[in-house]
Amino acid sequence: MTRVTCAAVLWVAVAAVVPAVAADDHAEARRTDERAPAAATAAGAQPRAAYSPREESLGQAALEARESLFTGSAEHGWSLFREKGCIRCHAVWGEGGDIGPDLGRTSSLGHINAGQLAGVMWNHVPRMWEKMEEGGIRLTPIAPKEMSDLFALLLFIRYADEPGDPAEGKRVLAKHSCDKCHSIDEKGGTTGPDLGKWARFVNPVVWAQKMWTHAPKMKDTMAAMGVVWPRFEASDLVNIVAYIRSSAVGDSKEYLEPGSIERGQRLFEERGCASCHTLGETGGIGPDLQTIDLPDTLSGIASQMWNHAPEMLQEGHKRGDDSKSGVTGLEAQEMADVITFVLARRYFLAEGDAKQGWKVFFTKQCVACHGIKEWGGNVGPRLDPIAGNASAILMAHAMWRYGPEMLTQMAERGIPWPRFEGSEMNDLMAFLNEETR
Numbered sequence: 001m002t003r004v005t006c007a008a009v010l011w012v013a014v015a016a017v018v019p020a021v022a023a024d025d026h027a028e029a030r031r032t033d034e035r036a037p038a039a040a041t042a043a044g045a046q047p048r049a050a051y052s053p054r055e056e057s058l059g060q061a062a063l064e065a066r067e068s069l070f071t072g073s074a075e076h077g078w079s080l081f082r083e084k085g086c087i088r089c090h091a092v093w094g095e096g097g098d099i100g101p102d103l104g105r106t107s108s109l110g111h112i113n114a115g116q117l118a119g120v121m122w123n124h125v126p127r128m129w130e131k132m133e134e135g136g137i138r139l140t141p142i143a144p145k146e147m148s149d150l151f152a153l154l155l156f157i158r159y160a161d162e163p164g165d166p167a168e169g170k171r172v173l174a175k176h177s178c179d180k181c182h183s184i185d186e187k188g189g190t191t192g193p194d195l196g197k198w199a200r201f202v203n204p205v206v207w208a209q210k211m212w213t214h215a216p217k218m219k220d221t222m223a224a225m226g227v228v229w230p231r232f233e234a235s236d237l238v239n240i241v242a243y244i245r246s247s248a249v250g251d252s253k254e255y256l257e258p259g260s261i262e263r264g265q266r267l268f269e270e271r272g273c274a275s276c277h278t279l280g281e282t283g284g285i286g287p288d289l290q291t292i293d294l295p296d297t298l299s300g301i302a303s304q305m306w307n308h309a310p311e312m313l314q315e316g317h318k319r320g321d322d323s324k325s326g327v328t329g330l331e332a333q334e335m336a337d338v339i340t341f342v343l344a345r346r347y348f349l350a351e352g353d354a355k356q357g358w359k360v361f362f363t364k365q366c367v368a369c370h371g372i373k374e375w376g377g378n379v380g381p382r383l384d385p386i387a388g389n390a391s392a393i394l395m396a397h398a399m400w401r402y403g404p405e406m407l408t409q410m411a412e413r414g415i416p417w418p419r420f421e422g423s424e425m426n427d428l429m430a431f432l433n434e435e436t437r
Helices: 025-041 054-066 076-083 114-123 127-135 142-161 166-177 203-212 215-225 236-247 261-270 298-307 307-319 334-347 354-365 392-412 424-436
Strands: none
Touching: 025 142, 054 392, 076 142, 114 127, 114 142, 114 392, 114 424, 142 334, 142 392, 166 215, 166 236, 203 215, 203 236, 203 354, 215 307, 236 298, 236 307, 261 334, 298 307, 298 334, 354 424, 392 424
16 A cells, blocks of 8 residues: 655534524424415416526535545545645645644544544634734645545545554564464574565565465464464554564565455455445344444454454355355455455544434534525525435535635624534534435
């Protein structure tokens, strides 16, 4: 996986606010909405006007954003970072501007999902625009597809592995008796390959793939030697790589490309992953990868795959899948692609609570500017055209496009910029989808 050496993306979510409307009024508003069609017909009211061009544009953007969720390219996103000027304010792993936070070192936020991160970025919009104006940075439009590319890059950045601990890696190898079979620069066992020859592979996913490919043979050999199958913690592979690299001769490095969500989705089906694992559904032989507790890094998930290799190999044997065309035949880049796809699903499709989102829509005063169905304000565009396609990409695109106008409107009314905490942005999107679907 190529380590990106530049700044990262700015994006935010969309909502609108003006004078407060009590959340308790929503129940009556909905009852009124339910009675509205019959009452309007009885009174001879005219049909509601067609969508305005701005509302139609919102609907098109929502659809484009939804269709772009899993097609983003981290490589294209990196190019956009430079073109859009993000690098002038933000750094990644210490390289880039220092006005905004280093987006490769935001461990205090944890590995939050796309909706939560959009909420965090929303909170910083006023300061962000202020700094952009001070620095003479021109606001350039970011289309939904481009925003998808930026999301893909940030996903890659946030799930890349931190440097490992060589001392801890040495301890892990000794704990699992790896030196009984493997040597490092010809010092140690001879049953397995010399690990020093793998030192050039910087990313732990490559190691996981090589171990995975040899898992059937390793399983038999270890059983014959009475060695228990090693089970790795999330950071063990990173630490092992750090130790091997510190002990082996030579300093050449080989990287993987950033994982491709699109390729990973195709491989998930083609290599039989979907025959055992579901994504947000029930009925699979293996756990549902959308909801199961998983590590926060690519190598952490690769380690978990390794831990379950004996069971997976046994199941594959039952199904007659012992060929290179199956899961055990994944190349390193393919494994990175599949893992990236699984992470992306979890990242983008984290579920919100529509009932809580209803409260967010009112307490953040979105309702005073935006209408849905027959209720709400008309300062901003009505939200019905979203048609159930609200997503973090749409929120970021809309905020980036209309944020300055929204700030002006709010300042004129003396309304503070709202802050989103925890899952509130995901809840808001769930509410919008339920109401506009």
